[in-house]
Amino acid sequence: MTSGNGTRRKVSKLHHSNNMLPLDPETEVEICSLFSKVRTYVKPSNGEWHLPDPSVALKDSAKENCRLQALKASLNAVKNQLSDKNVHVWHQHTNSTNRAGKVISAVRSVANAEICTQAWCKFYEILGTFHPLPEEALLDGELNTVHLCEAPGAFITALNHYIKTSKSTQYCDWSWAANTLNPYHEGNSGSQTIADDRLIANTLPWWFFGSDNTGNIMVQKHLLELQVFVANMHRVDLVTADGSFDCQEKPDEQEALVASLHYCEATAALLLLSPGGSFVLKMFTLYEHSSICLLYLLNCCFRSVSVFKPATSKAGNSEVYVVCLKYEGKAAVRPLLSKLIRNYGTNVADEGALFPNSLIPESFVKQHEEMCSYFHARQVETITENLQLFERMSVEQRQRLDYVRDCTAQEYLQRFQVSFLPRSRWISRNAVNPAYCSVSLDRHLGSKKQTRSFNERRELQTLSWRERIKRGCYAAWIQRHCCEAGETSCVLEGPLSAFQVDSWYIIAGAALPDVRSSPFCEGALLNHLNEALTDSAVDWTALPPCDSCRAICADSILSNVAGLSSLTADTIGMEHQRRCLVFGSPTVWGPFESQLGNLILTFSAEPSFSQRGCVTLHDGEPRYQQQLLGCVLLSLQTLRCGDVLLLPVFSALTRVTAAAVLCLHISFQSVRLGHPPPSGTIGTVLVCVGFCPEAAARILPILTDVHNCMDQLRGEEDSGEDRTSGSDRQVLQFVPMEEMLTGGLTEFLWTMNSEIIRQKLHLLMQL
Numbered sequence: 001m002t003s004g005n006g007t008r009r010k011v012s013k014l015h016h017s018n019n020m021l022p023l024d025p026e027t028e029v030e031i032c033s034l035f036s037k038v039r040t041y042v043k044p045s046n047g048e049w050h051l052p053d054p055s056v057a058l059k060d061s062a063k064e065n066c067r068l069q070a071l072k073a074s075l076n077a078v079k080n081q082l083s084d085k086n087v088h089v090w091h092q093h094t095n096s097t098n099r100a101g102k103v104i105s106a107v108r109s110v111a112n113a114e115i116c117t118q119a120w121c122k123f124y125e126i127l128g129t130f131h132p133l134p135e136e137a138l139l140d141g142e143l144n145t146v147h148l149c150e151a152p153g154a155f156i157t158a159l160n161h162y163i164k165t166s167k168s169t170q171y172c173d174w175s176w177a178a179n180t181l182n183p184y185h186e187g188n189s190g191s192q193t194i195a196d197d198r199l200i201a202n203t204l205p206w207w208f209f210g211s212d213n214t215g216n217i218m219v220q221k222h223l224l225e226l227q228v229f230v231a232n233m234h235r236v237d238l239v240t241a242d243g244s245f246d247c248q249e250k251p252d253e254q255e256a257l258v259a260s261l262h263y264c265e266a267t268a269a270l271l272l273l274s275p276g277g278s279f280v281l282k283m284f285t286l287y288e289h290s291s292i293c294l295l296y297l298l299n300c301c302f303r304s305v306s307v308f309k310p311a312t313s314k315a316g317n318s319e320v321y322v323v324c325l326k327y328e329g330k331a332a333v334r335p336l337l338s339k340l341i342r343n344y345g346t347n348v349a350d351e352g353a354l355f356p357n358s359l360i361p362e363s364f365v366k367q368h369e370e371m372c373s374y375f376h377a378r379q380v381e382t383i384t385e386n387l388q389l390f391e392r393m394s395v396e397q398r399q400r401l402d403y404v405r406d407c408t409a410q411e412y413l414q415r416f417q418v419s420f421l422p423r424s425r426w427i428s429r430n431a432v433n434p435a436y437c438s439v440s441l442d443r444h445l446g447s448k449k450q451t452r453s454f455n456e457r458r459e460l461q462t463l464s465w466r467e468r469i470k471r472g473c474y475a476a477w478i479q480r481h482c483c484e485a486g487e488t489s490c491v492l493e494g495p496l497s498a499f500q501v502d503s504w505y506i507i508a509g510a511a512l513p514d515v516r517s518s519p520f521c522e523g524a525l526l527n528h529l530n531e532a533l534t535d536s537a538v539d540w541t542a543l544p545p546c547d548s549c550r551a552i553c554a555d556s557i558l559s560n561v562a563g564l565s566s567l568t569a570d571t572i573g574m575e576h577q578r579r580c581l582v583f584g585s586p587t588v589w590g591p592f593e594s595q596l597g598n599l600i601l602t603f604s605a606e607p608s609f610s611q612r613g614c615v616t617l618h619d620g621e622p623r624y625q626q627q628l629l630g631c632v633l634l635s636l637q638t639l640r641c642g643d644v645l646l647l648p649v650f651s652a653l654t655r656v657t658a659a660a661v662l663c664l665h666i667s668f669q670s671v672r673l674g675h676p677p678p679s680g681t682i683g684t685v686l687v688c689v690g691f692c693p694e695a696a697a698r699i700l701p702i703l704t705d706v707h708n709c710m711d712q713l714r715g716e717e718d719s720g721e722d723r724t725s726g727s728d729r730q731v732l733q734f735v736p737m738e739e740m741l742t743g744g745l746t747e748f749l750w751t752m753n754s755e756i757i758r759q760k761l762h763l764l765m766q767l
Helices: 025-034 066-082 087-097 103-111 118-130 135-140 154-165 220-229 251-257 259-272 289-301 330-342 362-391 395-415 454-460 465-470 475-479 523-535 554-572 586-596 615-620 622-638 655-667 693-718 745-766
Strands: 038-040 142-148 173-179 238-241 278-283 302-308 320-327 491-493 507-510 579-583 600-604 644-649 668-674 684-691 729-733
Touching: 025 395, 038 362, 066 251, 066 362, 087 362, 103 118, 103 395, 118 154, 118 278, 118 302, 118 320, 118 395, 135 142, 142 154, 142 259, 154 173, 220 259, 220 330, 238 259, 251 259, 251 289, 259 278, 259 289, 259 330, 278 289, 289 302, 289 320, 289 330, 289 362, 465 475, 465 523, 465 745, 475 745, 491 655, 491 745, 523 745, 554 579, 554 586, 554 644, 554 684, 579 622, 586 600, 615 622, 622 644, 622 655, 622 693, 622 729, 644 655, 655 668, 655 684, 655 693, 655 729, 655 745, 668 745, 684 745, 693 729
Parallel strands: 142 173, 142 238, 238 278, 579 600, 579 644
Antiparallel strands: 038 302, 278 320, 302 320, 491 668, 507 729, 644 684, 668 684
16 A cells, blocks of 8 residues: 655646745645545555455455454544534634635635535545546546535536636536435435535536435435436546435444445446546545445456545544546446445445455455554544643644644645636526525525534433423524514515426425425424424314414404505506405404405315324425415416415425415415414415416416326325335425525525424424
């Protein structure tokens, strides 16, 4: 095994570096070492490293390596010293001691990089260190790449920056495709899904989410579908895989928890890559037998395999990147690859050892052990130093660290020749399109961020959901009583004209088991509600009111409707008598009909939940979605110009129910919230004023198709198929997310869902 010598490129000073920091010998050695954390496997000349017979694969039980398990125990013993540290405080401290901590800000100021995150800097460093783009592709002027587990997309934007600012690649015709857990799929866990959709929202056609729309790359049929998805590529030159799971509750078993994901990512790369292609795989500590087997497999399939710890990867974590160059091609690995595909899935690493110990050469094991010892020593050294500095850091130590951090940022910019890229050459269409759309834009993406110490978080898991809410950041807000009745100021002004109904299409997939995440709600709030509904045997559609809260009155809503309707009538010069269609009970609204003035009140049944144990589904329940869409359809088909609609909704957490609200936005001059709801009304009331038949006529055909599709899927379900069998399907989306994320709809839904969930949790807390 060879170590990287971190050869420094001789480049001229960049245009931004007017005053270069001088490097003293000690700092120069330290920085050189920082950029040289790499070990490359050296294959014996006798050819003893070769693939075992596929018949022995995934059969024997794993036998762990004693030396590597000792390293694991040693590392975990050091990590255990962090268990009482507040995660936020500790991260702030390690950020301040991170030698490469100023690289991101330096790149942002100099390069105008798109989605410039730590992942961007790490991959740019990999590109500049290993040059994994095959020479054949660059000579041909055609480059094709596939990026697995890629959200939010920083590897893609870093590669775009590299290609468009490097002389050898800037004229290359580059095509890419990407996969990740779909941030818009409500069945995906919020703790496993990256919510940052800044790139995804603006490049959706390039993203592969599979036939069930989840984006889970660990599903066998998705692997084969992905191969079809990229079939238009003449060849695949590079595959990257940056996946992981949230392992913060079991940090000592991170490697074992992600082993199956790494097997799936490697299998996908071996299936997709063309001969001569490259593969970059993020892994963690490499102590388990599953990692030994995977690294041996990669060494048998690629001419060069290196394990690299980028300088911009925080030195105290276990993350490393396996960089594989010059793929031998599928022909050499086809029999074993077929077996890996047959056993592909979430438990592939548990099926048995990929290879028996006896068939892995001792020469490989020895190199692997040496490599693990090297990275173990560097990681332990960093954690130990951080612990010492956490207790006490002198002024001299702080000054020395700041100097090294400045020098490291300077070295990064020079070493990798980072240069400016104008926004017009970014990937996202927001560079040229002012209608930039994103759920995460201007949102606090904090649902996955951990606070408190590991020990405190473990204690929280033993408490009831009520106690967890009381100790959380939403406690005061949730427990505050509603003191003033009235409508929220959040309004959708319509009718919305900027929509492309010709681009609308239906996506159907596996029925949602529950609503685990939503593009239109804060994830932590939704988690609280799911916990509350799971732990309490209470029908959330029939919660007793809180005596201290003031709900909005039906007469108040109707009085406001009359005023708004009069303004609308004056605006459009309407003379015929208008009506107010209410989906709700006459006993709630009827007594206040006099508040409507010249409006005629008519009633229809409001949408409701089925009683099939779907309490935790909220508005993801297919029957409710169909009823809600039926209410919208009936309204658009029967109302006349200037009429009014009052429609109660449970929430709009899913893409289907959110699209129903969008249809109202298109069809009415204004859509407002009536919340908290009147007594006897569930959810919130959408107050839709000023019906516009011409606008509604454009969307009626697609709405009819969606409703018919729901009927068809319901018919298949009612024919006797068992929901638990996984054969159930439901409509997941019928308006493209690009349409959903523009304008004020996202803000409106975010406000509405937050208010609904807050009120439900408030009532549940009172029980």
